Amino acid sequence: MHAREVQDTVSLIMADFQILHQDCDSAGRCGLLRTAHGEVETPVFMPVGTAGAVKGITPRQLKETGTGIILANTYHLLIRPGIETIEKLGGLHKFMAWDRPILTDSGGYQVFSLSPLTRIDDDGVEFASHVDGARIYLNAEIATDIQNRLGVDIAMCFDQCAPHGIGAAQLEEVVARTILWAERAGRAHANANQMLFGIVQGGTHLELRTRCACELVRIGFDGYALGGLSVGEGHDEMVRTVAHTARLLPRDKPRYLMGVGTPKDIIAAVGAGIDMFDCVLPTRNGRNAFAFTENGPLRLRNNAHINDTEPIEIGCECYCCTNFSRGALRHFFNSGEMLGPILVSLHNLTFYQRLMAEIRRALRRNELAELAKRIDY
């Protein structure tokens, strides 16, 4: 370990990911991810700042939750305010007032889930903006170039994302296209300060997952993501697919499960070898008065909380829990006060970051199974 530390200054640019501990009882591991804007411990959870802001939370509050890296959406930023505007305003970090790492997705998922598609072929996708209907073209090169220009720390390959339950033949086409586009994204990538991750597709079809993973590894990326999961297949099927796929990916590269998930999903996926997560649950649920706690969810609109003097979670050190009763929070939601969504989002993000810290501690002590039993939702 000491020799490794000495080496670090020399190999800083090469060593973007370092495994610090491998769990004995699972495929889980603790690591350190180094980026141009600093390093983060893995397994890590990335709050979602879709349109350049984590909803309702200032970057300063976000840091207080323990957040080290966030996700933003190429698709949304491309449509509004546009990449040129973000460049003119000093790049995405300055635009968002966030000086720590940022990962952007490539837009693939949103193109296929939010937009009326007008044309798709092996080169790329033409779609209509969900805001004003303007026709926009994206392909592997354009999506990579956009992310280069945004100046983010981790860029994702442009991929095709298939809905859950499509047939094997269609899924095969999606996988073939995703591999083709990944190869082109790799060639187009031109930012030495930015990592590029490939995205493994293939639904819950293990053979297609294998094919996609092996082809992406052959191309070679700084990290590997699993896309197209948590789209309706259910927890068990998701974990089965993750476990199958993760072990096909290089041990020394970070693995990122996109759009996942509940605490239970995350703990299970960590056990299957995943290092990175993003999900809108803490903020979206926070806006809907749903609070995460160690003892299960709390629905703050419930009448039971009218005169409830307790904080959301006793012992939680977040600003919400150290200052506001459940009764006050319930009132804020009932009265349509913005403070309700703000404070519960803040708590939920704090809960998620504390969960990740507990996961890392559990991994170091080989106690992940105990944690999984304790937080089972």
Next chain:
Amino acid sequence: MHAREVQDTVSLIMADFQILHQDCDSAGRCGLLRTAHGEVETPVFMPVGTAGAVKGITPRQLKETGTGIILANTYHLLIRPGIETIEKLGGLHKFMAWDRPILTDSGGYQVFSLSPLTRIDDDGVEFASHVDGARIYLNAEIATDIQNRLGVDIAMCFDQCAPHGIGAAQLEEVVARTILWAERAGRAHANANQMLFGIVQGGTHLELRTRCACELVRIGFDGYALGGLSVGEGHDEMVRTVAHTARLLPRDKPRYLMGVGTPKDIIAAVGAGIDMFDCVLPTRNGRNAFAFTENGPLRLRNNAHINDTEPIEIGCECYCCTNFSRGALRHFFNSGEMLGPILVSLHNLTFYQRLMAEIRRALRRNELAELAKRIDY
């Protein structure tokens, strides 16, 4: 001055308000208002926390704007969540997580402006809740008792608020009732840690203002408010009425102009001898992308700000101005991101508190007229 300071510890409970400086060129003065939850320098601006929260702003952020005292609404809190609930949750300060002074209005204004009235007589008012139509009764004793129970630092007498432009005969009835109710509120008031302010009504009818002011002074209150202004009478008429009324009030008691106003209104009213203000403008306008600056208002949705790298106001040290460009703020509003309303409300409150500090400085230097010329909107 020194002798006064020595006396202070002895007369702490009696001396709730102390004039520190009297302007030579106007009726304006600097003072110190002492309450059970600390002291504030006057002239002072109170942000509005209608339903127990200043919209979109956490109490911690509020302190950073320089806010020392806030206003909350008896009417709204009575309807939702109810006074008993706030008592059970530890009183209004704990409920709101605000440990500095709170002033509550008595509900008079809202009863007459928001609710379908079902009955009014010399005793009090029966009205229907604007939320669920429930019939609620308020009179001088009940409104005073509620404010006692909320544990606020400054309570207001229950008054009748007349719309702008009603006839003199009706206005006379309003004034008579307001005096009657003030007398009863004074008798009902039973909280030595809480100040009680009378409210002078009378529209822009100077004779009625005189009658109301003199009667309230005869009853004797810890402070005096001017109600029923900024309801459509215009700036000049408002200032004329304020100037006329303020000089009828005891010099050694704080004077509070309710619901006012723009920077220009506030500067003029300070010159007429007003010490305290509250208004929703900084937060309501903030939610609508309207930012206050020394150089006039800024409408952040404007296309001119698309690629605008400047902060709202150069030199402003608020979190918004030190971190976000106008271009980014414009984008947040355009995309419906909560961060837009949050950040611009934060800036506007900071602007208002800075304005009050400038007003206090100008008073000490007898330069209020110069300030009025510089900020003229």
